[in-house]
Amino acid sequence: xxxxxxxxxxxxxxxxxxxxxxxxxxxxxxxxxxxxxxxxxxxxxxxxxxxxxxxxxxxxxxxxxxxxxxxxxxxxxxxxxxxxxxxxxxxxxxxxxxxxxxxxxxxxxxxxxxxxxxxxxxxxxxxxxxxxxxxxxxxxxxxxxxxxxxxxxxxxxxxxxxxxxxxxxxxxxxxxxxxxxxxxxxxxxxxxxxxxxxxxxxxxxxxxxxxxxxxxxxxxxxxxxxxxxxxxxxxxxxxxxxxxxxxxxxxxxxxxxxxxxxxxxxxxxxxxxxxxxxxxxxxxxxxxxxxxxxxxxxxxxxxxxxxxxxxxx
Amino acid sequence: xxxxxxxxxxxxxxxxxxxxxxxxxxxxxxxxxxxxxxxxxxxxxxxxxxxxxxxxxxxxxxxxxxxxxxxxxxxxxxxxxxxxxxxxxxxxxxxxxxxxxxxxxxxxxxxxxxxxxxxxxxxxxxxxxxxxxxxxxxxxxxxxxxxxxxxxxxxxxxxxxxxxxxxxxxxxxxxxxxxxxxxxxxxxxxxxxxxxxxxxxxxxxxxxxxxxxxxxxxxxxxxxxxxxxxxxxxxxxxxxxxxxxxxxxxxxxxxxxxxxxxxxxxxxxxxxxxxxxxxxxxxxxxxxxxxxxxxxxxxxxxxxxxxxxxxxxxxxxxxxxxxxxxxxxxxxxxxxxxxxxxxxxxxxxxxxxxxxxxxxxxxxxxxxxxxxxxxxxxxxxxxxxxxxxxxxxxxxxxxxxxxxxxxxxxxxxxxxxxxxxxxxxxxxxxxxxxxxxxxxxxxxxxxxxxxxxxxxxxxxxxxxxxxxxxxxxxxxxxxxxxxxxxxxxxxxxxxxxxxxxxxxxxxxxxxxxxxxxxxxxxxxxxxxxxxxxxxxxxxxxxxxxxxxxxxxxxxxxxxxxxxxxxxxxxxxxxxxxxxxxxxxxxxxxxxxxxxxxxxxxxxxxxxxxxxxxxxxxxxxxxxxxxxxxxxxxxxxxxxxxxxxxxxxxxxxxxxxxx
Numbered sequence: 009x010x011x012x013x014x015x016x017x018x019x020x021x022x023x024x025x026x027x028x029x030x031x032x033x034x035x036x037x038x039x040x041x042x043x044x045x046x047x048x049x050x051x052x053x054x055x056x057x058x059x060x061x062x063x064x065x066x067x068x069x070x071x072x073x074x075x076x077x078x079x080x081x082x083x084x085x086x087x088x089x090x091x092x093x094x095x096x097x098x099x100x101x102x103x104x105x106x107x108x109x110x111x112x113x114x115x116x117x118x119x120x121x122x123x124x125x126x127x128x129x130x131x132x133x134x135x136x137x138x139x140x141x142x143x144x145x146x147x148x149x150x151x152x153x154x155x156x157x158x159x160x161x162x163x164x165x166x167x168x169x170x171x172x173x174x175x176x177x178x179x180x181x182x183x184x185x186x187x188x189x190x191x192x193x194x195x196x197x198x199x200x201x202x203x204x205x206x207x208x209x210x211x212x213x214x215x216x217x218x219x220x221x222x223x224x225x226x227x228x229x230x231x232x233x234x235x236x237x238x239x240x241x242x243x244x245x246x247x248x249x250x251x252x253x254x255x256x257x258x259x260x261x262x263x264x265x266x267x268x269x270x271x272x273x274x275x276x277x278x279x280x281x282x283x284x285x286x287x288x289x290x291x292x293x294x295x296x297x298x299x300x301x302x303x304x305x306x307x308x309x310x311x312x313x314x315x316x317x318x319x320x321x
Numbered sequence: 322x323x324x325x326x327x328x329x330x331x332x333x334x335x336x337x338x339x340x341x342x343x344x345x346x347x348x349x350x351x352x353x354x355x356x357x358x359x360x361x362x363x364x365x366x367x368x369x370x371x372x373x374x375x376x377x378x379x380x381x382x383x384x385x386x387x388x389x390x391x392x393x394x395x396x397x398x399x400x401x402x403x404x405x406x407x408x409x410x411x412x413x414x415x416x417x418x419x420x421x422x423x424x425x426x427x428x429x430x431x432x433x434x435x436x437x438x439x440x441x442x443x444x445x446x447x448x449x450x451x452x453x454x455x456x457x458x459x460x461x462x463x464x465x466x467x468x469x470x471x472x473x474x475x476x477x478x479x480x481x482x483x484x485x486x487x488x489x490x491x492x493x494x495x496x497x498x499x500x501x502x503x504x505x506x507x508x509x510x511x512x513x514x515x516x517x518x519x520x521x522x523x524x525x526x527x528x529x530x531x532x533x534x535x536x537x538x539x540x541x542x543x544x545x546x547x548x549x550x551x552x553x554x555x556x557x558x559x560x561x562x563x564x565x566x567x568x569x570x571x572x573x574x575x576x577x578x579x580x581x582x583x584x585x586x587x588x589x590x591x592x593x594x595x596x597x598x599x600x601x602x603x604x605x606x607x608x609x610x611x612x613x614x615x616x617x618x619x620x621x622x623x624x625x626x627x628x629x630x631x632x633x634x635x636x637x638x639x640x641x642x643x644x645x646x647x648x649x650x651x652x653x654x655x656x657x658x659x660x661x662x663x664x665x666x667x668x669x670x671x672x673x674x675x676x677x678x679x680x681x682x683x684x685x686x687x688x689x690x691x692x693x694x695x696x697x698x699x700x701x702x703x704x705x706x707x708x709x710x711x712x713x714x715x716x717x718x719x720x721x722x723x724x725x726x727x728x729x730x731x732x733x734x735x736x737x738x739x740x741x742x743x744x745x746x747x748x749x750x751x752x753x754x755x756x757x758x759x760x761x762x763x764x765x766x767x768x769x770x771x772x773x774x775x776x777x778x779x780x781x782x783x784x785x786x787x788x789x790x791x792x793x794x795x796x797x798x799x800x801x802x803x804x805x806x807x808x809x810x811x812x813x814x815x816x817x818x819x820x821x822x823x824x825x826x827x828x829x830x831x832x833x834x835x836x837x838x839x840x841x842x843x844x845x846x847x848x849x850x851x852x853x854x855x856x857x858x859x860x861x862x863x864x865x866x867x868x869x870x871x872x873x874x875x876x877x878x879x880x881x882x883x884x885x886x887x888x889x890x891x892x893x894x895x896x897x898x899x900x901x902x903x904x905x906x907x908x909x910x911x912x913x914x915x916x917x918x919x920x921x922x923x924x925x926x927x928x929x930x931x932x933x934x935x936x937x938x939x940x941x942x943x944x945x946x947x948x949x950x951x952x953x954x955x956x957x958x959x960x961x962x963x964x965x966x967x968x969x970x971x972x973x974x975x976x977x978x979x
Contacts, residue, residue, distance in 0.1 A: 038529075041615075043622035064419075068529045069615035071607040074520070074939050078528040151728035152736070152847050160846055163927070165937040186846050187927035187936070193624035194841035201715035215623050295623050298703070300696055 032270040036066040040075045040084045044189065045215050045301070047072075047089045049290035052305030053316075054088060054280060058273050061320055073098050073165070080107030082263045085270075086277060092256035093120040093211070094166050099261060111262035111274075115283045116213060117255040120168070122159065122225040123210030125196055127203040129223075136226045138177070138251075145180040147205050153182040160195055161185050162209040169235070169248045170209070173227070176246035196220055213287040215295040227251030279319035286315070339760070346756035353749035365746040372781035380945035387524070396525040400535070407477045408530045415469040415476075426469065428685035428692040429460040434677035436642075442670040444649035451645060455638040463699025464613065464635050471612030472639075474530050475598050478537040482594045486542045487587065490549025491575070500550065507543045512914060512958035514921040515540070515604045516935040517951030520944055523608050533610025537601045544593035552586025553579055588651040595647055596830070599640040603832040604922075607939070617832060626838060627706030633835045640830035714842050723843045735848045739791045747778050750787070758960060762967035769963050773956040782931060786953050789930040792848065792923070793916040793957075796855035800912060804860040805905075808867025809893065818868050825861045833858060833922050841926055851923040858919045859912040866908025870901030900976060906969040910962055917958040 039055050041048045055065040070078060076098045078084040090099050102108055124135065131147045134140025141157075148157030159181045161170035170183040186192050192208050193216065199206045200220065207225065210216060227250060233240040234250040241249035260277065267274040293304035309316065337345070357365065386392045409420035417426030433456035440452030459468045493500040518539055522532040556579055564578035580587065606614030613632050620629040658667045665672050685692040713719065742750075751774045759767030777786050811821035836854045844850040874897050882896045898905075924932030931950050938947040 040528075041619075043615075043618040045619070045623050048619060068609045069606055069611055069618070070528050070609050071519075071939055074523060074528075074608070078523065081527075083527045083529070150845065150847075152731045163936070164933060184846055185927050185929075185933075187923070187933070188837075188925040190621045190624070190838060191841050191846050191926055193622075194838045195846055197624055197711065198714065198842040198845065201711065202720070219624070295625075303696065 032061070032063055032272050034064060035269070036064040037085045037266075037270055037273055038066050038068055038083065040070045040078070040087060041067050041301075042070065042072040042075070042089075044291075045294040046213060046287045046291040048301045049294055049304045049308065050088050050282065050287065052301050053290065053308055054277070056305055056309055057276065057316060057320060058270075061272060061276065063270060063273050076102035076108065076261070079261055079263050080105060082107070082265050085263050085266050086111065087261040088280075090257075090259040090261050091118055091120075091211075092258070093118065093168075093252065094162075097167060099259070102261075106264070108261050108263050110259055111266075112260045112278045112280065114258040114260070114287075115281045116258045116287055117284065118211060118213070118258050119224065119252065119254050119256060120162075120209070120211040121227070121252045121254075122170075122207055123222055124205070124207045124225065125199070125220040125222040127200075128205040128207065130203070131205040136223045138179075138225050138227045141207065141225055142177075142179045142181070148181070148207055153184075155180075157181040157207070159183050160192060160206070160208040162189075162192070163187055166209075168209060168252075172246075172248040176241075176243045176249035177227075178243075213284050213291065215291040217288065218292050218296050225251075230254065276320045280316075286312070343756045343760045346752050346759070350749040350752035350756065353746050353752070354744075357744070357746055360746060364748055366783060367747060367778045367781070369781065372779060375780060375949045376943070376945035378945070379948050380943075383521075383944045393525055397527065400526040400531040404477075404526075404531050404534060408474060408534060411473040411476050412470070412530070415473040416466050418473075426466075426693070428682060429456065429465050429694070430681040430685055430691045431678045433457055433460070434681045435674045438670055438674040438677055440642075440646060443646055443653060448645060448649060451642050455642045458638060459635050460694050461700045462631055462635065463694060463696060463701045464616075464632065465694060467612045467616045467632075468635060468639070469612075471602055471610075471614065474534050474537070474610060474612070475602075478534045479541070479594055479598050481534075482538045482541040482545060482598065483591055485538065486545025486590065486594065487549050489542070490546040490590075491553065493546060494550045494553040503546065507546060508959055508962070509952075509955050510539065511543050512917065512955040512962070513951050514918065514932070514935060514954045515601070516921060516932070516939065517947055519605075519608050519939065520947050524944070529609035530611060532608045533601075533605040536605050536608060537598050537610075540601050541594045541597035544597070545590040548586045548590030548593065549583070552583030552590075555586065556582040585651055588647065592644060592647040592651065595643045596640060599636065599643070599830060602636055603834050614832070617834060621834065621838060624838075625703060625707065626710045627703035627708075628701065629835055629838070630706050630710070631701060631703065633831050636832055637827050637830045641826060644826070644830075710839070714839070719843075727844045727847070727849050730849045730852070731847060735795060735852065738795060739788065739848070742787050742791050743784060747783055751775060751778065754960065758964035762964035763971070766960070766964040766967050770960045773960045777953050777956055780949050780953055782934070782950060782953050785929070785931045785934060786957060788928070789917075789920055789932065789954065790957055792851055792855065792920045792928070792930065793913060795848075796852045796916050796920075797859050797909070797912050799852065800856045800860040800863055801909075803856070804863025804908075804912075805867050807860070808864040809871065811864070812868045812871035818872065821864060822868065825865050828857060829861045833919060834925070837923070837926055846927045848928075850926050851920070851928055854923055854926065855916050855919045858915045862908040862911035862915060863905075864908075866905050866911070867901065869908075870904030871897050873904065874900045900978070903969045903973040903976065903978065906965055906972070910965040910969070913961045913965070914958055917954055921954065 037055075037058055039051045041051045051067065055067065058065050068084060070084065072095065075084060075087055076095070079087055080102045090096070103110070122138075122141075129135050132140060132144040134143065145157030146155055148159070149155055150158045152158075157180060159170060159174070161183050162168050162185070164185045170185075173179075174181045174183055186195065186209070192210065195208060196206060196216070198204075210222070210224075212224075216222075228242050230250050230253040231240050235247055238245055238247055243249040260280065262274065262277060266277070290304065290308055293299050293307060294301055297304075299307065353360065353364065362368065363371070406421075409418065410422065412418035412425075413420045413422060414425040414427055433453050436456050437449045437453035440449035459465055489499075489503060493503050515536075518536045519532075522536040522539075526532045526535045560578060560582050561574075564574050569578060602610070602612070603614035603617055606612075606618050613636055617629055617632045620632065681691065689695075690698065745753075751771065754774050755767050755770045758770035777783060780786075807821065811817045833854070836857050837850075840850040840854040844853055878896055878900065879892065882892045887895065920928070920930065921932035921935060924930070924936045927933075931954055935947065935950045938950065
């Protein structure tokens with residue numbers, strides 16, 4: 009199948025007028041891959057588009073936070089998934105230091121917030137309202153938290169301010185920080201069999217939606233200034249008395265030297281934009297259909313020619 | 322029996338006897354603790370204004386190295402020049418990366434066939450089966466490509482670690498000054514948490530296989546240096562005399578006399594290098610090491626337990642295979658042939674290996690499965706194993722069991738223990754540690770403990786260090802309840818010793834990351850899961866050295882005990898255990914070092930200790946802070962290491978065990 013796609017793409021691309029192509033350097037464009045499926049497949053999708061344009065592409069596995077330093081230094085050429093919530097801080101730090109820039113924003117929006125798998129609703133029917141959640145806090149109690157409910161937040165370095173929110177909204181919950189995304193999945197996975205109610209940090213687009221259907225808890229809606237001005241929001245004396253923005257950005261970052269070195273590929277990169285369903289589809293090919301990421305990318309490209317063909321023009 | 326348990330020799334301090342000094346230290350510590358409510362604040366915790374900006378100084382140092390000395394230019398040249406060239410070559414040959422020499426990928430059957438020949442040469446059919454079987458498993462389970470990506474880095478990193486280690490070992494043996502300079506650096510390297518290697522590796526050597534290779538080399542080198550020096554020191558004077566009489570030059574002395582005579586130790590060093598290289602396979606994936614580790618992280622990120630487990634099995638098989646092969650190589654003595662034996666007969670195994678290679682290379686040209694296994698053809702049972710693991714964790718009895726332990730350990734043991742450790746004022750804590758180190762090890766370890774823990778107090782990370790230490794102590798104590806009885810049981814028979822030791826090898830080489838998920842699924846994200854995942858690691862050396870210690874008790878002594886009519890338990894408690902104790906202490910020490918290693922990894926479960934802060938520094942470029950945190954871990958580990966090892970040595974001497 010792979011060879012088929014390659015020939016298919018080569019044919020499709022040869023038909024296009026591409027004067028800029030000759031200017032691209034023959035050095036490999038280095039694309040980082042991290043440890044979640046949608047990012048891996050998306051990287052392969054973009055990599056295969058670049059390959060089709062005649063570029064050399066190489067993939068390198070890196071930590072998703074440490075990668076910004078590598079993009080800045082030019083060791084890695086670009087980063088396809090810059091999540092506002094999770095990586096915004098690292099991205100901004102790197103922007104200030106210089107060496108990389110914002111090369112576009114996906115259509116996809118991201119949301120990161122308190123989340124529960126569907127079965128939780130049986131134990132706490134008032135959900136998704138946060139007040140209802142607070143009323144059944146005891147359902148979420150564990151030995152360590154006493155009679156308070158337990159909320160498993162993301163790793164501290166994701167800066168989710170779960171504890172501050174509990175404080176600001178005077179909720180009867182204790183916030184525990186997981187150490188990694190894998191820890192969050194393990195916790196949901198462990199609760200699955202007995203349909204034990206849990207409330208954890210989660211985000212979308214994400215493979216977990218396909219594995220465990222669930223919903224976000226509806227907190228007081230995000231208003232600008234909620235994280236900087238105490239008077240904004242339901243509690244006049246506290247920050248973080250609201251939910252996270254329901255439409256965070258998903259950006260693309262590129263090394264400053266990319267445009268000069270691979271102008272055609274860079275131009276294509278700035279045209280790239282994926283939507284939430286497309287990203288979910290990519291994740292599903294790997295997480296549910298058990299395909300290898302390379303094959304998943306090829307399959308996606310084959311099925312969605314109308315989406316990406318325009319980007320390379 | 323009492324003559325065996327001689328007291329540790331008394332070395333006083335300023336006219337006071339040792340016990341008295343310990344008593345005074347502890348008394349002051351207790352006094353400070355009891356008086357906590359009336360103590361001034363600066364005696365409870367070091368005030369923040371007193372904390373010197375170590376991180377800023379270190380950052381300045383690094384900036385000086387990078388910007389002014391242009392060290393990064395040199396290291397980057399090494400990384401992008403020779404190192405990358407070597408890595409690209411092996412990557413092309415093994416997995417077919419598009420780089421010079423554009424020959425690869427080598428068909429999997431050829432590698433498996435050569436492995437069989439090598440295994441047979443070194444250890445007969447059993448090793449041939451192990452070596453061949455490992456590669457066949459890897460191919461059939463559908464992990465060939467990623468396994469070869471890993472191997473392509475290791476085949477560069479391991480030999481480099483060997484040669485650099487050998488060179489430094491020889492230098493340390495030749496010049497005392499080198500030896501003295503290198504020893505403390507090695508101790509720190511061996512205890513520094515791996516998170517601290519990663520950032521400098523990325524900054525100086527570029528993210529990717531190069532940084533992965535460098536971090537692996539740095540991690541694997543210390544035992545090679547130590548074993549080389551040890552081996553060269555042990556070369557008997559007679560051998561040296563003989564070499565001199567033959568009129569060897571200095572270089573000949575080294576290559577023809579010393580190194581061959583130190584062969585065994587050097588090969589043990591090789592074995593250690595290989596094992597440590599494999600231990601880094603998963604951790605280096607954070608900085609661009611391709612292959613098994615990267616795939617494992619991706620699998621765990623999407624909650625695929627089954628396929629993570631399969632990757633773990635591959636890593637264990639590779640490790641056990643390379644371990645057994647290199648150990649067989651240690652035992653195997655060089656063969657000498659009669660004059661006039663034809664060339665092919667002298668090198669029969671080499672000929673066989675080349676023959677097998679060519680044969681399978683030809684077969685692979687025609688038969689696709691002999692060349693590579695496609696995704697649809699492999700035997701991966703990821704989903705089924707997923708089901709099994711989840712099914713096991715869902716058994717009500719298992720859940721009731723873990724639920725009870727979670728409640729008991731958290732509420733009654735771990736949380737109170739942690740809170741009480743945190744409650745103790747800093748000076749009292751330091752005094753207690755010093756008393757412990759002094760009592761066990763003597764003056765020197767005592768002084769080191771004082772200096773090291775004071776530094777930690779001044780680092781500004783005291784509370785987090787205490788939480789780290791709390792997890793380590795809890796895990797080591799709990800694993801003593803498992804490891805020591807298991808070791809005592811196993812040591813009773815040859816058969817069980819072997820079985821348990823194999824289990825130890827497996828547990829040790831199984832990537833520690835895989836433990837994290839079941840730990841969370843069993844106990845949830847809390848300290849019990851953290852301690853549980855550490856226990857798996859720390860039980861191994863405790864069991865291993867208990868077996869080792871008990872089985873090496875001199876036979877005369879156990880026979881003497883039998884003759885004087887000791888019961889089984891009397892013999893155990895009064896003869897065997899006291900004699901085995903120094904060896905067991907080595908295991909205890911290793912358990913502590915392992916615990917410090919694992920507690921940092923447990924940050925991925927969710928902790929509030931140094932590991933969590935270290936994990937955070939990965940995001941940015943806070944090299945200085947990263948090193949301060951790493952050194953805190955290292956200093957704590959070294960304090961225990963110095964005290965326990967010094968005790969074990971003294972004890973061994975006192976018991977006449979050499």
